[in-house]
Amino acid sequence: MFLFNPCCLSCPGSGVGPHPELPQGQMDSLLSIISSQRERFRSRNQELEAESRSMQQTMQALQGELDSLRADNIKLYEKIKFLQSYAGRAGGSDDTVMRYSSQYEERLDPFASFSKRERQQTTIAFFYTLFLHCLVFLVLYKTAWSESIGRDCTAFCAKKYSDHLHPVLL
Numbered sequence: 001m002f003l004f005n006p007c008c009l010s011c012p013g014s015g016v017g018p019h020p021e022l023p024q025g026q027m028d029s030l031l032s033i034i035s036s037q038r039e040r041f042r043s044r045n046q047e048l049e050a051e052s053r054s055m056q057q058t059m060q061a062l063q064g065e066l067d068s069l070r071a072d073n074i075k076l077y078e079k080i081k082f083l084q085s086y087a088g089r090a091g092g093s094d095d096t097v098m099r100y101s102s103q104y105e106e107r108l109d110p111f112a113s114f115s116k117r118e119r120q121q122t123t124i125a126f127f128y129t130l131f132l133h134c135l136v137f138l139v140l141y142k143t144a145w146s147e148s149i150g151r152d153c154t155a156f157c158a159k160k161y162s163d164h165l166h167p168v169l170l
Contacts, residue, residue, distance in 0.1 A: 070103075077104050 077100035106112055 073100055074103050074107060077101065 077097070080097075081101075081104065
């Protein structure tokens with residue numbers, strides 16, 4: 001969005017200087033038009049901000065209502081389960097029943113999430129230990145290989161030296 005700045009009309013070297021053919025009355029009318037346009041944009045911006053705030057409040061209220069309804073559904077499932085166990089009937093296989101069944105079971109068993117975290121930590125610890133063992137193995141292998149190469153090179157140089165001196169000593 002481009003807002004017209006009337007101060008630039010009188011700035012020297014701006015290339016937008018006042019035109020000699022525009023009288024003062026036209027300059028004042030341009031200024032009032034631009035000022036009214038700015039005010040319209042400002043009021044529209046304030047309206048949009050107010051609308052955005054009301055939408056945010058509505059969204060928060062709906063999210064709270066959704067959470068409340070989910071909790072109510074779990075409580076209803078708990079009552080259904082109680083009634084089914086009292087009547088001795090087996091539960092249905094409806095998707096909705098299965099979804100709330102899992103949420104109900106998770107709510108009843110507070111140690112389920114703890115055991116799940118423990119299994120994940122055990123898996124991470126296993127792979128970390130495996131990585132460290134591989135790293136130590138590679139470092140030891142590289143060290144042993146370097147020493148082996150050093151011994152082989154020393155033995156090779158000693159043999160060459162003795163081969164070189166053998167004809168001279170005879």
